[in-house]
Structures are given as C-alpha cells and as structure tokens.
Amino acid sequence: MAETSEETLAERKRGSGVKLVYEMLRDEILTLTLPPGRPIDEVNLAERFGMSRTPIREALVRLAGEGLVETLPNRSAIVANIDFSKLHTFFDAITLMYRVTTRLAAQYHRPEDLEVIRAHQERYAQVVAAQDPLAMIAVNRDFHAAIAEAGRNPYFTSLTLRLLDEGRRILRLYYQSFNDRLPQEYSDEHNAIIAAIAARDIELCDRLARAHADQIVRQIRQFFGRDMRQDVPL
Amino acid sequence: MAETSEETLAERKRGSGVKLVYEMLRDEILTLTLPPGRPIDEVNLAERFGMSRTPIREALVRLAGEGLVETLPNRSAIVANIDFSKLHTFFDAITLMYRVTTRLAAQYHRPEDLEVIRAHQERYAQVVAAQDPLAMIAVNRDFHAAIAEAGRNPYFTSLTLRLLDEGRRILRLYYQSFNDRLPQEYSDEHNAIIAAIAARDIELCDRLARAHADQIVRQIRQFFGRDMRQDVPL
DNA sequence: TGCATTTTATTTGTCGACAAGAATCGAGGC
DNA sequence: GCCTCGATTCTTGTCGACAAATAAAATGCA
Numbered sequence: 001m002a003e004t005s006e007e008t009l010a011e012r013k014r015g016s017g018v019k020l021v022y023e024m025l026r027d028e029i030l031t032l033t034l035p036p037g038r039p040i041d042e043v044n045l046a047e048r049f050g051m052s053r054t055p056i057r058e059a060l061v062r063l064a065g066e067g068l069v070e071t072l073p074n075r076s077a078i079v080a081n082i083d084f085s086k087l088h089t090f091f092d093a094i095t096l097m098y099r100v101t102t103r104l105a106a107q108y109h110r111p112e113d114l115e116v117i118r119a120h121q122e123r124y125a126q127v128v129a130a131q132d133p134l135a136m137i138a139v140n141r142d143f144h145a146a147i148a149e150a151g152r153n154p155y156f157t158s159l160t161l162r163l164l165d166e167g168r169r170i171l172r173l174y175y176q177s178f179n180d181r182l183p184q185e186y187s188d189e190h191n192a193i194i195a196a197i198a199a200r201d202i203e204l205c206d207r208l209a210r211a212h213a214d215q216i217v218r219q220i221r222q223f224f225g226r227d228m229r230q231d232v233p234l
Numbered sequence: 235m236a237e238t239s240e241e242t243l244a245e246r247k248r249g250s251g252v253k254l255v256y257e258m259l260r261d262e263i264l265t266l267t268l269p270p271g272r273p274i275d276e277v278n279l280a281e282r283f284g285m286s287r288t289p290i291r292e293a294l295v296r297l298a299g300e301g302l303v304e305t306l307p308n309r310s311a312i313v314a315n316i317d318f319s320k321l322h323t324f325f326d327a328i329t330l331m332y333r334v335t336t337r338l339a340a341q342y343h344r345p346e347d348l349e350v351i352r353a354h355q356e357r358y359a360q361v362v363a364a365q366d367p368l369a370m371i372a373v374n375r376d377f378h379a380a381i382a383e384a385g386r387n388p389y390f391t392s393l394t395l396r397l398l399d400e401g402r403r404i405l406r407l408y409y410q411s412f413n414d415r416l417p418q419e420y421s422d423e424h425n426a427i428i429a430a431i432a433a434r435d436i437e438l439c440d441r442l443a444r445a446h447a448d449q450i451v452r453q454i455r456q457f458f459g460r461d462m463r464q465d466v467p468l
Numbered sequence: 469t470g471c472a473t474t475t476t477a478t479t480t481g482t483c484g485a486c487a488a489g490a491a492t493c494g495a496g497g498c
Numbered sequence: 499g500c501c502t503c504g505a506t507t508c509t510t511g512t513c514g515a516c517a518a519a520t521a522a523a524a525t526g527c528a
Contacts, residue, residue, distance in 0.1 A: 065299030155327035
C-alpha cells in the first residue's frame with residue numbers, strides 16, 4: 001500500500017490525534033466519500049492514520065454522538081444512513097432554524113459578524129460562478145452557520161449546525177444526480193438576507209429565511225419525492 | 235473505603251460498562267450530586283466502578299458531546315458549568331421547543347402516546363402531592379420528553395431533551411433554595427396541554443405551551459435575576 | 469445438493485502499562 | 499517575606515495485548 005499523507009505525519013502533538021481523525025472522518029462522511037452504510041473498521045483506520053485504536057474509537061464515539069455514525073454492539077460501526085422516509089422532519093427543522101437564527105442575527109449581530117457573513121457569501125458567489133458543487137455545499141453551510149453564530153444562542157446554533165451538516169449529504173446526493181447549473185437565485189437570496197440582517201429588520205429576516213428554505217426544500221422534494229413538510233405558521 | 239454497590243456487580247455483560255457509568259454520571263450531574271465545576275478524576279471513577287479507565291473515558295466523551303462535562307486538554311474534565319449570563323438563551327430555546335413539540339404532538343400523536351403522556355402526568359401529580367422536588371423535576375422532564383416523542387421529529391426531540399436535562403439542573407438549584415410548596419398550577423397546566431393534544435387543537439397547544447414556559451421562566455427569572463428573554467411572536 | 473452444526477477467523481470491548489504534560493511542592497535568590 | 503525556578507507527583511493521552519462476541523468457513527448429514 002502506498003504511503004498516505006496521514007502516515008507521513010509521524011510527529012503529532014499529544015492530544016491532536018483524535019481531533020485529526022475526527023475532522024477527517026467527518027469531512028469524508030459529509031462529502032459522501034464514505035457513503036451511508038459503509039462499515040468503519042477500527043484497525044483499518046488505525047493503520048491508515050498510524051496510531052492506536054484508542055483515539056480512533058474516541059473519534060467514532062464523538063461522531064456517533066452527532067449522529068454521523070451508527071454503532072452496533074460488538075459489530076462494526078457504519079456511516080449513518082440517510083432516512084428518506086423522515087426527510088420531512090429534516091425540512092421542518094431546517095426551515096424553523098433558518099427562521100429563528102436569522103431573526104436572532106438581526107437582533108444581536110455585531111459589525112464583525114456581518115463581515116464574516118459577507119465574506120462567506122462572497123466566496124459562495126465565487127464557487128457558484130466556478131460551478132464547484134462540493135465547495136458550494138460547504139460554503140453554503142458556513143454562510144448559514146455564521147448567521148446562527150451571530151444570533152448568539154448556542155442551543156439554536158448547535159441544532160442548526162447539525163442540520164446544516166446533514167444537509168450537506170442530502171445536497172451532495174442532489175447535485176451528484178443533477179449536474180446542471182448551480183442556481184444563481186440562492187446567491188441573490190443570500191444577499192437579501194444579509195441586507196435584512198444589517199437593517200435589523202426581524203420580520204423581513206423571517207420572511208426571507210422562510211422563502212429561502214422553501215426554495216431549497218421545493219427543489220429537493222421534486223427530486224427525492226413529494227413534499228411531506230407541513231406549513232408551520234406558528 | 236466501604237464496598238459500594240457498583241463494586242459488587244463483578245460480573246457485567248460485555249459492553250454494558252460504558253452505558254452504566256454514562257447513565258450513573260449523567261444522573262449525578264443532573265441532580266447536582268456532582269456540582270458544576272467539580273473535577274472528574276478518571277482513575278477515581280475507574281476504581282469506584284471496578285473497571286478500567288477505557289470505558290470511563292468513553293462515557294466522558296459521550297457526556298462531553300452532550301455538553302454535560304467540559305474537557306480541557308491534558309487536564310481533568312469537569313462537570314459543565316451553568317452559564318447564568320446566558321440563561322436567556324436557554325429560556326428562548328425551551329420556550330420555542332415547548333411550543334413546537336406540543337404542536338407536533340397534537341398533529342402526529344397516536345393513542346398509545348397519550349397513554350404514556352398521561353401516565354407521566356399522573357406520576358407528576360403524585361410526587362407533587364408528596365412534595366418530592368427531585369422526583370418532580372425528573373418526572374417533569376419525562377412528561378415533556380414524551381410529548382416531544384409523540385411529535386415524531388427527531389431533530390426537535392433531541393434539542394428538547396438536551397434543554398430538559400439542562401433544565402433539571404436549573405430547577406434543582408431553584409428548588410434547593412426555595413423549599414416552599416411545589417406549585418400545583420403546573421400540574422393543572424399539564425392536564426390542559428394533554429387535553430389540547432388529544433383534541434388535536436394545534437393553536438391551543440401553542441398558546442398553552444407558551445404560557446406554560448412563560449410561567450416557569452417567570453418564576454425562575456425572579457429568583458435568578460431579570461428576564462432577559464425576548465418575546466418571539468414569529 | 470442443500471441445510472444444520474462445529475470450527476476457525478475476524479473484530480470489537482476491555483485491560484494494564486508507559487510516557488507526555490500540567491499541577492504541586494520545595495529550594496534558592498532578591 | 500515574596501517571587502522565581504526546578505524537581506516531584508499526579509493525571510491524562512496513547513499504546514499493545516488479550517478475551518468475548520460475532521461473522522465466516524468448513525464439516526457432517528440427509
């Protein structure tokens with residue numbers, strides 16, 4: 001077997017091992033490099049990363065806590081499956097979180113938050129222009145994550161991050177099939193959301209976030225199946 | 235040192251160790267038996283539970299993933315602190331989750347769900363009558379957790395569970411200071427919520443859940459400090 | 469040949485041990 | 499007397515190994 005880049009990193013700082021394998025595995029799962037259902041062999045990973053099974057297991061436990069891997073007792077852990085029969089619950093949740101975090105961002109953001117958000121959006125426009133689906137998906141996540149952070153509610157932020165990550169896998173499946181144009185309208189909607197946050201217009205943020213979520217949900221549902229989502233006027 | 239009950243359980247099934255120590259530690263944290271900030275020594279726990287450090291560490295990693303313990307590199311893990319300066323974000327989140335999960339329960343509950351919810355509420359009334367604060371706090375959590383389960387959205391359920399658990403610590407602090415009567419009005423509100431769910435009246439569920447949350451938040455805030463929470467009309 | 473059962477092999481769960489880093493304690497200097 | 503620096507102790511992070519449990523292969527039987 002050829003030397004992988006991980007093996008060359010012989011000298012690692014104590015405690016950095018788990019973080020490395022955690023982030024690496026996480027990225028490979030979210031980009032579907034590791035497809036859902038793929039078994040995860042501990043010894044295999046151990047020799048791949050050139051370390052013992054102990055830090056590997058710790059990383060797997062953390063990933064299991066986030067729902068990205070499923071562990072069966074005395075059996076191999078597997079990459080978490082995507083339950084398409086429960087997609088509507090995902091749509092419900094991401095729609096509400098888009099609305100809530102964008103509202104909160106309008107209220108609590110500071111100038112430096114806006115700079116971060118705008119930077120992500122600029123990069124988003126770039127990768128859409130470059131027709132790079134993988135980068136587009138990752139940056140879209142960063143954009144909404146930055147908005148959630150600006151809202152300064154760690155509970156909402158953590159759920160939003162989890163949903164955004166799960167969404168990376170779903171979007172990847174979506175764009176893997178459709179290799180057509182990356183939609184420009186999302187970029188426009190992002191800019192409108194930024195303007196609404198900067199203007200601290202809570203109601204406008206709510207409407208834009210909901211419309212943004214609706215747009216994405218509509219596109220995905222007509223690919224994966226009917227829209228099982230219910231309207232949540234609250 | 236005297237033999238503890240854990241040590242007497244010499245024969246354990248393979249794989250049950252982590253679950254045992256995870257649930258035990260979790261319960262001790264949520265009941266404030268282990269106060270926030272208390273350092274958690276791995277070898278101490280290892281000999282207390284009569285097992286190696288490996289399963290102890292795995293349990294700690296899981297608890298850290300849920301935010302119940304904080305780990306510092308190369309230093310002792312500690313029971314997660316309660317950030318009182320961010321209590322308002324907790325109130326925001328639990329209020330919204332009460333509303334959303336109760337709404338969803340009204341829509342998606344099945345007859346057997348109602349039985350479970352009613353059973354929890356009966357037990358709630360019992361422990362309130364018995365003036366048992368610890369049991370009241372635990373059963374209150376189970377009651378709202380059952381409602382969230384009946385709503386059948388795993389994303390909302392998981393955030394709700396996390397908030398309910400965090401709430402157990404806050405309520406414990408609250409009732410530890412006030413050793414006065416356990417409020418009867420919560421029990422009445424619970425019954426009203428059950429009736430609204432059974433009637434599948436979504437809007438009524440929303441109003442009742444919000445009022446219920448408001449009631450609790452009001453009581454806690456006048457103890458811990460001013461209500462920093464904002465109104466979220468959505 | 470097809471199925472049930474035993475045997476082998478693979479993979480996980482747990483253990484004890486060692487080394488790196490941090491906290492504690494003590495000695496020395498100002 | 500107080501601060502700084504070094505040695506010691508203590509705790510964590512990682513390792514290699516062993517045993518239990520499952521999966522796979524081989525064997526026996528109809």
